[in-house]
Amino acid sequence: MAILTMREALNQAMREEMQRDPNVFLLGEEVGHYQGAYKITSGLVQEFGDWRVRDTPIAEEMIAGVAVGAAWVGMRPIAEMMTFNFALLALDMMVNHAAKYRYMSGGQIRCPMVMRGPSGAAAQVAAQHSQSLESYFSHVPGLVVIMPSTPKDAKGLLKAAIRDDNPVVFMENEVLYNIKGEVPDEDYTIPIGLSEVKRTGHHVTIVAWSRMCYQSLLAADILAKEGIECEVVDPRTIRPLDEAPIFESVRKTNHCVIVEEAWPQASVGAYISDRVQRECFDDLDAPVMRVNAPDVPMPYSKVLEKLYVPQPEKIADTVRKVLA
């Protein structure tokens, strides 16, 4: 197994799928000659040319719309959003077009597209560039939403997303682009909608995805020194949500903490909390607790930003509370 960064793993996934299937193409702002704003698409335009790696004007609704239209007639586009903050300008395409036409046409249309790009807080880019908007997309029937936390998951899930015939929103995390991990050498996919237990333990279940899974594993290291064994479950796919491993874990540990980078109200964590309390009510020794960003926009100052993003110590504190 090779050790790759998340960035390299994502790049490999797209390169391999474009080599495998001539219907796969990529479009977005700066994806080609600039090599990608975050260098995720580095080298692809040299290999596949301008038509399959299409630099676009700054027009997110068009980027998503071109992907939707091409997908409806049989192509497999990957639309890169420079960040998911800008995908708000393309929300109509995803909600009203990508997610709806199969249903409204009585099953005549399929939309095999991927919208991907970084999501979440980065490094002092302030309120408009630091958002975790997964609940916006996962609210919508017809969409698939994936948020990987490791290079291996990122590659396997992106390849599955490209091959899948449903519209997929694939939300990466800028801070994770440089983390390294083992990635299988052979061609592989990871099933969409398959949770993975990233660390086993018997005192408490932590449910966390994307960067928060990473932070939760760091919190688990801290707590292990105190004799608290955390089980960290990474859903990896937000919609469809593979709930069974979460419930199974909670039935074992009798405690549950949900960690997310997003705001607390109407969030994915709020939904998982509802599901856990409903399905595992008799198994819980304490209320489900949640760690979120504070219910305010992201501030710029690095001191405030660090306070804002859930840190391992804050997650550990919440675990101590739920076990108290």
Added chain:
Amino acid sequence: MPKKSSPPPSSGSASGASAPQSSSPAVPSTGAPALDRAEALRLYRQMLLIRRFEERAQQIYVEGKIGGFLHLYIGQEAIACGIMSLLHKDDYFIGAYRDHGYSLARGADPRPLMAELCGKSTGISRGKGGSMHFYDVPNGNFGGDGIVGGHIVVAAGMGYAIRLRGSEQCVVCFFGDGAINEGAFHEALNVASLWDLPVVFVVENNMYGMGTAVERASAVTSLHERGAAYGLIHLPCDGMDIFAVRDTFADAFARARKEKKPTFVEVKTYRYRGHSMSDPGKYRTKEEVEKWQEQDPIARLGVFLLDQKFAQPADLEAIDAEVNLEVDECIRFAEESPWPPAEYMYEDVYVKTPYINWRAVEKDPAWELSLPEDRVPVDFEPFKAPATVKG
């Protein structure tokens, strides 16, 4: 790096096709082939079918048999019929929610369309789309979009797919004058021109975006001129005259197929009815409506048929009688069709693929009942007018 480059020869089925250069000369304006008797009669019948179909739909809407919105195309029939008469079988089109005329002009069986209006299981979208959402994908019909302007960028995507494949298809994108103030319109026209996409954009300027007159919504009232901002070939066209429509669009399609150049056409037209059934049309005068009705596109084609001796007045009456019978049959079909069963609610949300862990969703009917294959509209026995009508 040149602004416009050819697709790689390896990127599609018709890979040998070389992309035309942007500097190649314009396709000369040749217009449409002259209408022979059979084609002129076919178009006359088709326009009349749209009109009678919608008049009856309006009637049964009032009776409560159709719900929701019902946007009628009456007055604008020459546009859909003229344009569709020039499309090839493998071309694509997409339009806005005033979409009955598009499907009928593309040759869809009118019975599942009426059933769709009534929300029945035999509807072309299985009763899940309604008036604004007629689709017939095997015939390139991506039908009706309910979000003003949204589908214009989608049409650009279809054009992009055609370029990648290197085929000679083209895309027609219909929208109303209300849509041209949406950002999607501008984003789409820009890239269609920038990338040479074979898309023909049609603004059906019926002078009102809902109740707001064009001059109260657009700084430029000669709408086609907006195409100039993006370097598109842009033209006005008389939408009440099917010959003008065919001539204008024959050239536009030739440009799209041969040169991969988009065209933006402003078709001037008028909807005789309100924006939808809830609109009494108080923002315009009776005189204005009547003035446009004097140019009625069906009547004008009728005059042509008589002048050319392609038909006698009695023949036109017989066509009308036959069309009325066909619409009767649509109503009967819709009324006798069953309501969709409850499980239809959960179907057609997702495609069941091997890349999804179905355990995750096994208790969720929206996933469980989604079918593995795309559905195609059901074929019904063709309608045959009783022999007595022609006599």
